[in-house]
Amino acid sequence: MSAPPVSDPRLLGREVLRIAFDEATIRQRVVEMGAEITAAYPEGDLLVLGLLKGSFVFLADLVRQIHRPLHVDFLVASSYGTDTVSSGNVRLVYDPETELAGQHILLVEDIVDSGRTLQKLADTLRVRNPASIGICALLHKHIAEHLSHPVRFVGFDAPHEFLVGYGLDHAENFRHLPYVASLK
Numbered sequence: 001m002s003a004p005p006v007s008d009p010r011l012l013g014r015e016v017l018r019i020a021f022d023e024a025t026i027r028q029r030v031v032e033m034g035a036e037i038t039a040a041y042p043e044g045d046l047l048v049l050g051l052l053k054g055s056f057v058f059l060a061d062l063v064r065q066i067h068r069p070l071h072v073d074f075l076v077a078s079s080y081g082t083d084t085v086s087s088g089n090v091r092l093v094y095d096p097e098t099e100l101a102g103q104h105i106l107l108v109e110d111i112v113d114s115g116r117t118l119q120k121l122a123d124t125l126r127v128r129n130p131a132s133i134g135i136c137a138l139l140h141k142h143i144a145e146h147l148s149h150p151v152r153f154v155g156f157d158a159p160h161e162f163l164v165g166y167g168l169d170h171a172e173n174f175r176h177l178p179y180v181a182s183l184k
């Protein structure tokens with residue numbers, strides 16, 4: 001593990017418990033994941049769907065490591081219910097413009113935490129009759145229960161800590177950190 005970059009101005013003075021995954025470690029793993037995905041989808045169309053906002057950094061790096069033809073589109077989902085407790089309901093607030101029927105879809109998430117987002121989104125996408133739905137997440141906490149769609153491509157098993165950076169936020173801050181840090 002790297003020493004916390006206490007002088008990093010991007011941290012807004014917040015102290016980090018530790019750097020969970022540093023920049024070089026992430027870069028290397030994303031190269032490996034790109035190779036895994038390239039090998040897993042040898043022929044035909046592939047639509048990479050990034051779930052905003054959290055996946056935007058990971059997705060940008062990942063697609064450049066997938067060495068086959070593909071298209072990119074995005075989803076925006078919103079949980080609704082109370083502000084502090086997820087109701088488990090997830091609806092699409094931006095629907096991809098791309099036709100999903102018959103497509104091989106690779107859904108890209110930054111992190112699988114409770115798994116609720118993923119479960120609901122995969123259910124929502126499945127009724128559009130894609131040829132297949134594969135799921136890729138940079139981080140997986142492995143606490144999700146009842147996931148009917150297994151995460152096929154996982155970057156790292158994530159610690160049960162509050163993680164920010166490389167797309168993950170706290171109150172919309174820290175998404176632009178090039179590493180994943182655990183906040184105190």
Ligand code: PRP
Pocket residue numbers: 051052053054055079109110111112113114115116117118168169
């Ligand atoms: C975060 C994260 C995942 C989801 C994981 O998104 O990006 O999409 O929560 O949590 P879950 O497994 O418990 O459902 P968030 O709703 O914070 O939106 P964001 O992507 O815009 O940060």
